[in-house]
Amino acid sequence: MVGCNNSVWSRLKEASPSCLQLRCICHSLALCIQRAASKLPSNIGFLLSEIPGWFCHSDLRREAYKQLFRATNTATEFKPARTAPLPFEKPSLMQWLVRAKLMFNILMNWEELRAYFTTVELAQSMLDIQFKARLLKEMLWDYKNYLFFEFATPVVQEFERLNSLFQKTKAHELCKQLFLHHESLQNRLYDARGQKKNIHEVDFGVKFLTVCNKFLQQKNNCAEAHLEIDNVKGSCLCMLEEALRDTFGNLSKLSPVIVLNQASRPRFSELPFVQLHAGNDVSTIEEQYRKLPRVAWNEEAQFEKDGLPTDTEQFWLGVL
Incomplete structure (x- = not known):
């Protein structure tokens, strides 16, 4: 239908060179956030693929994880038992936005997943499985990966929310919602005069900045820790810039x-x-x-x- 060489679209373009191709807005939004998330380290995509992949074909693994989760989240005199959606659902490779749910599930199970893969590595005798368990464990213990999940999850969730509005058959005020999202992204990166903010003024989100400060405190605010946080923020900034450029780059030129x-x-x-x-x-x-x-x-x-x-x-x- 829309190929470059011999399609309905190429023939329309031949007959009318000024013709414009307007693609599906839902697919376009999914591609935008996919390209934006590609600015983050490849570790994030690996975790999103391999963690559900570890559980999806094994009832024994899922049950073992559930038992560990219940054991570490039992009710006590001081707090009720914690519940969280489990990270077993494998994401679609074609629909990147459905990963928002998986990202949230992994984030909610972060501590339990670290404990689980630590025990699996110690108990596993098969070297290839032990290696993968060790790799996942080390990634989950890497605080930078946790920071990336804290930052990226709400960004992807907002794209998913917007996408779901366009999929409804009776959705209203869609254009308004699209421009509100544009303004929200732009305000995170630019001030009222349209000038790009310094990286320390960019709106990365309160929760993300809170866990950054927690990491710095654990490292006694040493120079190396500040450098690591600056590197993480740099990647997150690239994701925001790509999301704004891909989604609304041309429209913003009319401001x-x-x-x-x-x-x-x-x-x-x-x-x-x-x-x-x-x-x-x-x-x-x-x-x-x-x-x-x-x-x-x-x-x-x-x-x-x-x-x-x-x-x-x-x-x-x-x-x-």
């Missing part, structure tokens, strides 16, 4: 903060939807775009009362 900035405004050819104006009026539109930052917009009737809006839609309605 009044960006298009009115002489120093950093994108070229006309880089704007979204330029290909829709491939007719004779494209030169006129381009000339208007060149003059855009030189107009005293605050003096125009549309903006005189309330000032220049930061909202992209309100700004372009006023310009129109």
